[in-house]
Structures are given as structure tokens and as C-alpha cells.
Amino acid sequence: MDVREGEEDFVNSQTQERTNALKFLKVLIVMEGFLKVLKILISCAVLFLTRNEKCEVPLKLFLLVYMVITIAKFGIFMSKNLPFFRINRIPEYRENTDITLFSNFIEALLLFWYLIGFNWIQECENCSVANPLLYYTTVVFVGLGFVAFIAPLIAIVLLLFLITFVKPKLQEVMYKDQSDVSDDTYHCAICFDNYIPGIKLKLLPCGHHFHQECIDEWLDLKDTCPLCKRNINLLYDLIDPPEYDV
Structure with a gap:
């Protein structure tokens, strides 16, 4: 496999990973939405079934509130997560600040x-003993909360x-000649030595390539590409989505 083919395969694999991650996220959104509806229905049912029962503490008030x-x-959950069903990949999503602030208030409450x-x-x-349905429903909701x-x-x-501690596995390719490099860069940007036939290169998710030994030493110190400074670990996208297209 040459460098050009390796770059294409690696980019395709990263795109597929992002697509799969978004699909999985949509499944989680549907499941959580279903659980919220289920909690509402259970609360309504318990309040209805215990409407004539008395309790020494206001557990009915707890369930009602x-x-x-x-x-x-x-409602907040649907407003925040419906956009995920209208995008093709995670980095395009941006949260609404007003909804986020109101959501934080509700969570604190x-x-x-x-x-x-x-x-x-x-x-x-x-x-x-006197109101087991009301009591244990409250216990379950408080515990789950x-x-x-x-x-x-x-x-x-x-x-x-x-x-x-968990480093992503990077694509390795065997360099043959200058025609194998798609970006006209025929040397390692870390050590500045020219590539020679038979040497192993490693491809980063951003498409940049380096000597295997050079990039391994670099990644022991930093998790970013030496050229574009992009994080090589896709987990970073969960906490700091990139502002540019990949």
C-alpha cells in the first residue's frame, strides 16, 4: 500500500467512525427520551392509584413536582437533541446558549x-407499609436521580x-518513491530528513505523514499533529469539537 492509498483509506475510516458515532448517539437520544416519557407516565399512574391514600410526609407532592x-x-431534551437528526456528523452541531442555561437551572432545581x-x-x-406503591416509587426515583x-x-x-492512556492506532505505510506522496512533501517535518524507499511512515487523522520513529517520539510528549496541531485522538472531539472540516 502506498502513502496516497493509505491516506484515502485512513480518511475514509475516520469518516465512517464519525458516522457510526452519530448513529449510536441518535439511538441513545431515542432511548433517553423514551425513559423520560416512561417516568412521566409512571408518576401519573402512581398519583392516580394513590389519590385516596394518606401519607405522613408529602410524598405525593414530591411525585407531582x-x-x-x-x-x-x-421539552428541553427534545429542543437540544433534535438537531442531531438533521446533521451528518457531530462537529456541525452547536448548542443553544439560552436552552443550555435554562437546562442548568432545571438540573439544579x-x-x-x-x-x-x-x-x-x-x-x-x-x-x-401503609403506602408501599407511593413510598417505593419515590425511593426508586430519588435513587435513580x-x-x-x-x-x-x-x-x-x-x-x-x-x-x-489509550492511544489510537495510526495507519502505517511503506514509502516507495515520491509518486506515493499525495501532498508533494517528500521529507519528515519533524527531523527534516528525506523519505527513502523502504522506510515506514505513519499517517495522522489530519492526513499529514511522518517517519514512524519520529512521530512515535513526538506523540509520547504531545497528542497533536506537529504541523496543524490537531488532536489525533477522536475522543477530544467529544469535549472540544473542531471548528474546521475534516
Whole structure:
């Protein structure tokens, strides 16, 4: 395989990876939207079934406010994520600042309401026996809520671990002659030595190529291309989408 063919194959593979990532993201959006609707329906059903029951703490109020907040979150969720179904690749998406600010307010309100619900659960001594449906529904929603707030922190730690310790596998090609190089660059931009037949080159996602030994040493220090400074790890796109087309 020559350098030109290697570049084309590598770019195609990166494009396919981005397309697959967007498809997977759409599936996650549909699943999360379904779960939010399910929470709303469950809250409505429990409030209806326990409408004549009494409880020593206002767990019905908790479920009612929780349902209203969930409805608001569902509306925000749809506004933020519907654009993903109208784009072809992730970097084209840009969040609406106003929606994001309102979403942050709702999340803070929801966390506060979870704490209130947790306190009411602790104060409720007989609800688990007298009103089991209302009590355990509240326990499940509060428990899932705390997990939902903790999970992103775990995901961030995991993402930082992957970015730091998991390096992407770069395309390797065997250089033959100058006709194999598509961009008329016949030397390594790191050591400035000319390419010689039989030497191995490595291709970065941006399309730039270097001596295998040179780029390996460079990537031990930095995760960016020596020329265009683009991050070689696609995981960076999840936290800092590029502003240019690939």
C-alpha cells in the first residue's frame, strides 16, 4: 500500500467512525427520551392509584413536582437533541446558549428536589407499609436521580483516563518513491530528513505523514499533529469539537 492509498483509506475510516458515532448517539437520544416519557407516565399512574391514600410526609407532592420537572426536562431534551437528526456528523452541531442555561437551572432545581425527597423518605416511618406503591416509587426515583448526577462524574474520569492512556492506532505505510506522496512533501517535518524507499511512515487523522520513529517520539510528549496541531485522538472531539472540516 502506498502513502496516497493509505491516506484515502485512513480518511475514509475516520469518516465512517464519525458516522457510526452519530448513529449510536441518535439511538441513545431515542432511548433517553423514551425513559423520560416512561417516568412521566409512571408518576401519573402512581398519583392516580394513590389519590385516596394518606401519607405522613408529602410524598405525593414530591411525585407531582418531580413529574412537572421531568416534563420540563423532556421539552428541553427534545429542543437540544433534535438537531442531531438533521446533521451528518457531530462537529456541525452547536448548542443553544439560552436552552443550555435554562437546562442548568432545571438540573439544579431537580437536584434540590431529590434532596428534599430523600429527607422526606428518611422521615417516613410507616409509609413503606401503609403506602408501599407511593413510598417505593419515590425511593426508586430519588435513587435513580442520585445515580444520574454521579454517573457523568464517573464518565468524565473515564474519558480523561482513555485520553491519557489509550492511544489510537495510526495507519502505517511503506514509502516507495515520491509518486506515493499525495501532498508533494517528500521529507519528515519533524527531523527534516528525506523519505527513502523502504522506510515506514505513519499517517495522522489530519492526513499529514511522518517517519514512524519520529512521530512515535513526538506523540509520547504531545497528542497533536506537529504541523496543524490537531488532536489525533477522536475522543477530544467529544469535549472540544473542531471548528474546521475534516
